[in-house]
Amino acid sequence: MTEVDARELLDRPTSGLRRLVALGATMLLVAGCGIAGQSPTPAPTGTAGPTATVAPTSGSPSPTATAGGSPTAAPSPTQAPSPTEQPSPAGQLDFANWPLYIDIDDSGAYPTLDKFTAETGISVRYLEDINDNEEFFGLVQPDLAAGNPTGYDLMVFTDWTVERMIRLGYLEPLDHSLLPTFAANAQELYLDPWYDPGNVYSIPYQSGITGIAYNPTLTGREITSFDDLFDPEFAGRAGIFSEMRDTLCLTLLSMGVEPVTATIEQVQAAQQKLLEAAQRNQFRSDYGNDYYDALAAGDLAITIAWSGDISQMQLYDNADVRFVVPETGGMLWVDNMVIPKGAAHPIDAHAMMDFWYDVENATALTEYIGYFTPVSGVAEQVLEDAQTARDEGDEEWAAQLEVISQTAFPSNDQLQNVYTYPQLTEEEERTWNDLFNEVIAD
Amino acid sequence: MPRRLRWLTPYLFLLPGGLWLTAFFVLPMLVMASISLQEGSLSSGYRLTWNFPIYAEVITEWTTQFVRSIWYAAAVTVLTLLIGYPMAYTIAFRGGRFKNILLLLVILPFFTAFIIRTLSWKLILSDNGFVLGTLKDVGILEPAFRVLATPVAVIGGLTYNFLPFMVLPLYVALEKIDRHLIEAGSDLYASRRQTFLRVTLPLSMPGVFAGSLLVFIPAIGDFINADLLGSRETTMIGNIIQRLFVQTNAYPEAAALSFVLMAAVLVLVALYARFVGAEELTRG
Numbered sequence: 001m002t003e004v005d006a007r008e009l010l011d012r013p014t015s016g017l018r019r020l021v022a023l024g025a026t027m028l029l030v031a032g033c034g035i036a037g038q039s040p041t042p043a044p045t046g047t048a049g050p051t052a053t054v055a056p057t058s059g060s061p062s063p064t065a066t067a068g069g070s071p072t073a074a075p076s077p078t079q080a081p082s083p084t085e086q087p088s089p090a091g092q093l094d095f096a097n098w099p100l101y102i103d104i105d106d107s108g109a110y111p112t113l114d115k116f117t118a119e120t121g122i123s124v125r126y127l128e129d130i131n132d133n134e135e136f137f138g139l140v141q142p143d144l145a146a147g148n149p150t151g152y153d154l155m156v157f158t159d160w161t162v163e164r165m166i167r168l169g170y171l172e173p174l175d176h177s178l179l180p181t182f183a184a185n186a187q188e189l190y191l192d193p194w195y196d197p198g199n200v201y202s203i204p205y206q207s208g209i210t211g212i213a214y215n216p217t218l219t220g221r222e223i224t225s226f227d228d229l230f231d232p233e234f235a236g237r238a239g240i241f242s243e244m245r246d247t248l249c250l251t252l253l254s255m256g257v258e259p260v261t262a263t264i265e266q267v268q269a270a271q272q273k274l275l276e277a278a279q280r281n282q283f284r285s286d287y288g289n290d291y292y293d294a295l296a297a298g299d300l301a302i303t304i305a306w307s308g309d310i311s312q313m314q315l316y317d318n319a320d321v322r323f324v325v326p327e328t329g330g331m332l333w334v335d336n337m338v339i340p341k342g343a344a345h346p347i348d349a350h351a352m353m354d355f356w357y358d359v360e361n362a363t364a365l366t367e368y369i370g371y372f373t374p375v376s377g378v379a380e381q382v383l384e385d386a387q388t389a390r391d392e393g394d395e396e397w398a399a400q401l402e403v404i405s406q407t408a409f410p411s412n413d414q415l416q417n418v419y420t421y422p423q424l425t426e427e428e429e430r431t432w433n434d435l436f437n438e439v440i441a442d
Numbered sequence: 443m444p445r446r447l448r449w450l451t452p453y454l455f456l457l458p459g460g461l462w463l464t465a466f467f468v469l470p471m472l473v474m475a476s477i478s479l480q481e482g483s484l485s486s487g488y489r490l491t492w493n494f495p496i497y498a499e500v501i502t503e504w505t506t507q508f509v510r511s512i513w514y515a516a517a518v519t520v521l522t523l524l525i526g527y528p529m530a531y532t533i534a535f536r537g538g539r540f541k542n543i544l545l546l547l548v549i550l551p552f553f554t555a556f557i558i559r560t561l562s563w564k565l566i567l568s569d570n571g572f573v574l575g576t577l578k579d580v581g582i583l584e585p586a587f588r589v590l591a592t593p594v595a596v597i598g599g600l601t602y603n604f605l606p607f608m609v610l611p612l613y614v615a616l617e618k619i620d621r622h623l624i625e626a627g628s629d630l631y632a633s634r635r636q637t638f639l640r641v642t643l644p645l646s647m648p649g650v651f652a653g654s655l656l657v658f659i660p661a662i663g664d665f666i667n668a669d670l671l672g673s674r675e676t677t678m679i680g681n682i683i684q685r686l687f688v689q690t691n692a693y694p695e696a697a698a699l700s701f702v703l704m705a706a707v708l709v710l711v712a713l714y715a716r717f718v719g720a721e722e723l724t725r726g
Contacts, residue, residue: 138688141484168485236588244689278674285591285673299569299590426483433690441677441685442506 093348096152099128103368122348132288133161144170149342154349159334160421162202163195171201172339178350181357190374202336204374210246211330213305213323226254226326230277239303242286244436253329260422271435286440311370332418366408379408478697500698511679515662518600522608530612563599591673599667608653615649651718
C-alpha cells in the first residue's frame with residue numbers, strides 16, 4: 001500500500017463536493033441546535049443535551065435553544081428530589097433575595113440569619129442578587145429551562161413572576177409537612193392566592209403596596225393623585241419604574257381601568273399617556289431599586305415607590321419623604337419564597353421558609369424593613385417591643401415601633417383601594433412589554 | 443518528532459488557541475445564529491423556522507439606536523484620541539524616570555470594577571453633589587442645570603472608561619519610534635511642528651489604529667454607561683439587546699440584533715482599516 005504523503009492531502013484543493021459537504025454539515029449543526037421546543041417542561045432524559053459535534057436528530061426535549069448547541073450542557077437527570085425521601089438538611093443554604101429586604105445591624109451582619117444558623121446549624125449564603133423580577137428571571141431562566149441547577153436554593157419573587165414560573169414548570173412543589181409554623185401562623189389574607197392556589201409552590205415572604213412617594217419640601221404641596229406624577233411643575237424630577245407591570249397598572253388605574261380586566265386598547269391608551277409625558281422629558285429616568293437613592297438624595301421630587309422602602313427611608317435616610325396610595329388605587333403585591341427546580345438543598349430551604357413564620361423572627365424582619373407581614377401576631381409583638389423600649393427610656397425607638405405596628409398589616413382603607421396584577425398570557429405579556437419599552441427607550 | 447510529522451507542528455501550536463476560539467466563539471456564534479432564526483416563546487418552545495425576515499424587522503425598528511450608538515462610539519474614539527495622544531506622548535518622550543509610575547497611574551482605575559467606576563461618576567455628576575452643587579451655590583450654574591441623564595454624561599463616562607485602552611497602544615507605538623529619526627528630521631531643517639506632523643505622527647499610526655479599535659468596538663456595544671448615566675433619549679443598542687434578552691425574553695430578536703451589530707462593526711472597521719492603510723501598519 002503506497003504511503004500517502006499527508007502534506008499532499010492537505011494541499012489538495014477543496015473540491016466543490018467537499019465544500020458542499022462542509023456547508024451541509026454546518027447547516028445540520030445549526031438546525032440541530034434548534035430542533036427543540038417539543039415540550040415546555042425541562043425534563044431532560046439521560047440522553048438529553050445534544051453535544052454540538054453530532055448533528056442531533058433525536059428529539060431533544062430541552063425547550064430553548066440555549067440548551068441546544070452548548071457543548072458544555074450538563075443535563076442533570078433531575079427527578080425532583082422529593083423532600084420526604086431526604087428528611088435531614090444538608091447544612092448549607094443559598095438564599096437569593098432583594099436588597100433592603102432583611103434586617104442588618106450596624107456592623108453589616110444579619111442577626112436573624114445568624115439566629116437561624118445557631119438554631120438549625122444551617123449556614124446561609126445570603127445573596128442580594130435580585131433587583132428586578134424580569135432581570136433575575138432572565139438570569140435563571142436558561143438554567144431552569146435546561147434543567148440545570150441555578151445555584152440557588154431559595155428565591156424571593158413577586159406574585160406574577162411566581163405565576164409565570166409555575167406555568168413554565170420551574171418550581172419545586174413544597175412539602176407542607178415541613179412547614180408547621182406556616183400552617184399555624186399565616187394570615188388568612190395571604191393564603192390560597194390567585195397566583196398559586198393552595199400554596200403548592202410558594203409561601204409569602206413580605207407584602208407591600210406600590211404607590212407614590214414624594215418629598216413635600218421639593219414638591220411644595222401634598223400629593224394624593226397619580227396624575228401629579230405628570231404635572232409639568234415636576235418635569236425632570238419625576239420617576240417611574242422600569243418594572244412594566246407596576247407602571248402600566250398604576251396608569252391604568254389612574255384612567256379608571258382595573259388591571260385584571262384591561263383590554264389591549266386600554267393598555268395602549270395608558271401607554272400613550274406615559275409616552276406623551278416621557279417625550280416631553282417629564283421623567284428623570286426609569287428606575288429599579290435605585291429610585292431609593294435618587295429620592296433620598298433629592299434628585300427626585302415624586303416617584304412611583306414601594307411602601308416599605310419609604311418606611312425605611314423615613315427611619316434612616318430622609319425623614320421628609322412620604323408615601324401615599326393614589327386616590328385611584330395602588331397595587332398590592334406579595335413577594336414569595338420559592339424553591340427552584342434542581343435546588344441542591346431543598347430541606348434547608350424549607351427550614352428557612354418555616355423560620356420566617358415564627359412570630360419573633362417575623363417581628364424582627366418587620367421592625368427593620370417595614371413591609372406587610374403575612375404572619376399573624378406581629379403587630380401585637382411590635383407593640384410589646386415598643387412598650388419595652390419605652391420602659392428602657394428609648395422614647396424615639398418606641399414611637400417608631402408604634403408607627404410600624406400600624407403598618408405591619410394593610411389597613412382596611414388601604415385594602416379597599418388596592419388591586420392585584422393581571423394574569424397575562426405569553427402573547428399579552430409580549431405586547432405589554434413592547435408597548436412599555438417604547439416608553440422607557442427612545 | 444519524526445520528520446514525517448513535522449508539518450503538524452504549526453497546527454499543534456494553533457491547537458490550544460483554535461480550540462478556545464472554537465469553543466467560546468465559533469460555537470456560541472452558531473448557536474446564536476440558530477436562535478435568531480427561531481420563532482416561539484418560553485412556554486410553547488422555540489422552533490427553527492429559518493425566519494430571515496427578522497433581520498430586516500430588527501434593523502428597521504432599532505435604526506435610531508444603531509445610528510446613535512455609532513455616533514457616540516465615534517465621538518468617544520475621537521475624544522479619547524484627543525485626550526490620550528498628548529498623555530501618551532508626554533509619558534513616552536518626557537517621562538524619563540517616572541515612565542513606569544505614570545503608566546501605573548493610567549492603569550490604576552482598572553483595579554476597580556467597571557460598574558463601580560461608572561457609579562462613582564454618577565455620584566460625581568449628581569445634580570447637587572460636590573461638583574455641581576458647589577458650582578450652583580457659588581452661582582456659576584443655574585439651579586436647574588444637570589449633566590446626568592444627558593448624552594454628555596454618557597459620552598463622558600464612556601471616554602473615561604476607555605481612555606486607558608487608547609493611551610496604552612499609543613504609548614507603545616510612540617515608545618518604539620527611533621529617536622534618531624526625529625533628530626534626522628531636525629537635521630533636515632524641519633521645525634518642531636513639522637517634525638511632529640511628518641515624522642512622529644505617521645510613525646505612531648499603528649498605535650492610533652489599535653487604540654481606535656480597542657475603544658470603538660467595546661464602546662458601541664456598551665450599555666452600562668447609558669443605563670447609569672443616561673436617560674431614555676440616550677438609549678444605545680447595547681441597552682436594547684440587554685432589555686430584549688433579559689426582560690422581554692425575546693431571544694430571537696436579541697440574537698438577530700447582536701449579529702447586525704457585529705456586521706455593522708465589521709464593515710466600519712474594514713472601512714477604517716482601508717482608510718488608515720492596514721497593510722503598511724503590519725510592516726514593522
